Amino acid sequence: MKISTSYPYPVLYMNNDDYQKTSFSTKIDVKEEFGEVKIEAQFYLDNPEMKRLIENHSCAYLIHVECSQTCYRQMFETYQEHLEISIATHQLRGKIVLHSFVVAKETIHSYKNEYLSDWYKGIPLTFEKGNILAIGEAIETTLIDDYTEFLNLPSIVTVTKSLKNDYMDVDIYSNNITIYLPEYEYHQYAMSAHSPLKNTILAAVIVPALVYVFSKISEANADLEEYTWYQVLDKIFQENNYRLEDVGTDVLSPLKAAQLILRKPLKASFEEIEKVHRMED
Amino acid sequence: MRLKFISDEALMDLRGNYDSYKEHYYNEDHEWFDNYFKEEGKVLESNIQFEVPVLNMETDYAISDKENVKVIYEALKHLTVNQATQEKLWAGLAHLQLREFAFYRLKKDLESKNDKRINTALFFKNGNKRSLFVHILARLWWVGYMTYDESNKQDPYWLTNFFCSKDFSARSVIFFSSNFTSNRTITKGILKCLVGFEENGIEIKRDHFVQANKYLNIVGGAMILDMLTEEEVKEMVEKYLLKYFGYKLDSDKVHFVNY
Numbered sequence: 001m002k003i004s005t006s007y008p009y010p011v012l013y014m015n016n017d018d019y020q021k022t023s024f025s026t027k028i029d030v031k032e033e034f035g036e037v038k039i040e041a042q043f044y045l046d047n048p049e050m051k052r053l054i055e056n057h058s059c060a061y062l063i064h065v066e067c068s069q070t071c072y073r074q075m076f077e078t079y080q081e082h083l084e085i086s087i088a089t090h091q092l093r094g095k096i097v098l099h100s101f102v103v104a105k106e107t108i109h110s111y112k113n114e115y116l117s118d119w120y121k122g123i124p125l126t127f128e129k130g131n132i133l134a135i136g137e138a139i140e141t142t143l144i145d146d147y148t149e150f151l152n153l154p155s156i157v158t159v160t161k162s163l164k165n166d167y168m169d170v171d172i173y174s175n176n177i178t179i180y181l182p183e184y185e186y187h188q189y190a191m192s193a194h195s196p197l198k199n200t201i202l203a204a205v206i207v208p209a210l211v212y213v214f215s216k217i218s219e220a221n222a223d224l225e226e227y228t229w230y231q232v233l234d235k236i237f238q239e240n241n242y243r244l245e246d247v248g249t250d251v252l253s254p255l256k257a258a259q260l261i262l263r264k265p266l267k268a269s270f271e272e273i274e275k276v277h278r279m280e281d
Numbered sequence: 282m283r284l285k286f287i288s289d290e291a292l293m294d295l296r297g298n299y300d301s302y303k304e305h306y307y308n309e310d311h312e313w314f315d316n317y318f319k320e321e322g323k324v325l326e327s328n329i330q331f332e333v334p335v336l337n338m339e340t341d342y343a344i345s346d347k348e349n350v351k352v353i354y355e356a357l358k359h360l361t362v363n364q365a366t367q368e369k370l371w372a373g374l375a376h377l378q379l380r381e382f383a384f385y386r387l388k389k390d391l392e393s394k395n396d397k398r399i400n401t402a403l404f405f406k407n408g409n410k411r412s413l414f415v416h417i418l419a420r421l422w423w424v425g426y427m428t429y430d431e432s433n434k435q436d437p438y439w440l441t442n443f444f445c446s447k448d449f450s451a452r453s454v455i456f457f458s459s460n461f462t463s464n465r466t467i468t469k470g471i472l473k474c475l476v477g478f479e480e481n482g483i484e485i486k487r488d489h490f491v492q493a494n495k496y497l498n499i500v501g502g503a504m505i506l507d508m509l510t511e512e513e514v515k516e517m518v519e520k521y522l523l524k525y526f527g528y529k530l531d532s533d534k535v536h537f538v539n540y
Binding site for chain 2: 001002004007008009062064066068069070071072073074075077088089090091092093094101103105128129130131132158160161162163164169171173174175176178180223226227
């Protein structure tokens with residue numbers, strides 16, 4: 001759901017000045033447990049007239065939940081300041097977007113509110129069922145598939161054999177990033193798991209592939225957001241106080257991003273080579 | 282019997298190396314595919330019960346698509362929506378237990394070597410949501426799921442039959458590309474309005490779907506559409522389309538104003 005920037009009626013919203021000295025905000029917590037996504041919302045409404053409308057059931061607090069990937073779109077309403085929602089995890093997948101509102105449950109004629117900005121003085125206001133009186137916080141959260149080991153990078157990167165190409169290629173239009181290696185390179189790579197040069201081989205393959213991936217993100221292709229690899233990387237960056245959207249801008253180059261995510265792969269690689277050399281000596 | 286699907290590795294191999302394998306698709310080379318999937322680790326068995334259904338394979342896709350939506354949805358009604366969004370499940374079925382059907386449905390594209398369509402028909406190449414309504418098997422399930430009306434005990438597929446009566450491929454993509462058609466109450470409200478028009482002799486075309494969606498998109502900017510009941514959505518869309526197309530409602534009968 002997209003939040004509009006302008007409405008044909010006043011809306012109590014932190015991003016506009018339709019109202020003065022009054023506020024609506026929502027604290028939303030989401031957690032996943034035992035096959036259920038549990039959402040807890042606490043509404044903070046500091047506006048006596050709207051509170052009165054909620055008390056007499058002309059308005060309600062509302063949480064809107066949307067998961068585009070599974071075509072899930074539901075709203076949950078309450079007249080209380082606290083709302084608990086449970087949704088079976090199997091109804092959802094990937095990105096979930098939650099919005100909070102105060103909405104009209106029926107037509108409200110001759111609406112008046114002492115905190116309305118002067119601009120609305122003397123203008124007759126009517127709200128129809130479904131109209132929005134106030135907008136609170138919105139959050140986005142991502143459910144990671146059960147079989148995806150969270151924060152385990154190789155699980156979002158698959159290396160496979162290319163039968164035609166003589167050069168490495170990368171496919172990013174899928175839930176996993178797939179690296180295609182020419183046949184010989186692939187077999188060498190496949191045997192690297194127990195090699196003393198494991199990290200070096202990994203760096204030779206994954207670093208350039210990730211630099212490629214990160215250079216694509218900066219092209220601002222919104223389509224990528226829905227893929228698991230994007231969501232996992234997004235979360236890793238957030239937890240390390242970076243933003244995936246910044247990759248490819250002056251803030252963070254694709255080259256540095258790849259090294260951050262792989263935790264200094266060149267260093268790991270040279271340390272390994274040094275060790276091999278020492279063993280040979 | 283249990284539902285089989287293909288491993289991530291097999292999926293990415295088939296997707297990524299399509300150019301090397303495409304002749305096997307063109308030639309409908311079952312033997313090659315059977316041997317390919319014999320290799321260890323390529324096929325996985327799920328814990329989902331599945332009896333391979335008999336799919337309609339008439340020459341006229343307009344007939345078979347409509348029937349097959351019901352066949353696939355009935356056979357796999359027990360899938361969770363999360364499972365039904367998995368590429369490896371649908372690509373798996375198209376390559377394994379329902380390969381015969383995949384070749385049947387792609388006959389023209391295989392003959393004309395339409396690689397682009399063969400790819401989007403067998404794999405999820407159009408983005409996660411859009412692919413659900415483009416993949417030749419996934420779209421059957423998803424259209425079934427989105428149009429199934431459990432409130433009609435006699436004929437829960439009455440909206441499905443209407444939706445699939447013609448222009449199935451384009452209709453599925455256009456109609457379900459809107460965010461609000463994810464809400465089945467809204468979807469059913471729109472479909473009920475269009476069924477009403479059709480019962481009154483109006484031939485439903487692609488533009489009816491397009492205009493209904495456009496209208497709700499605009500209205501949805503100022504209100505939470507999800508609060509509306511099916512009946513309210515139906516009435517709103519009806520009112521708008523009557524005006525837009527210049528139809529006149531005359532004692533519950535719809536007429537063209539110009540007629």
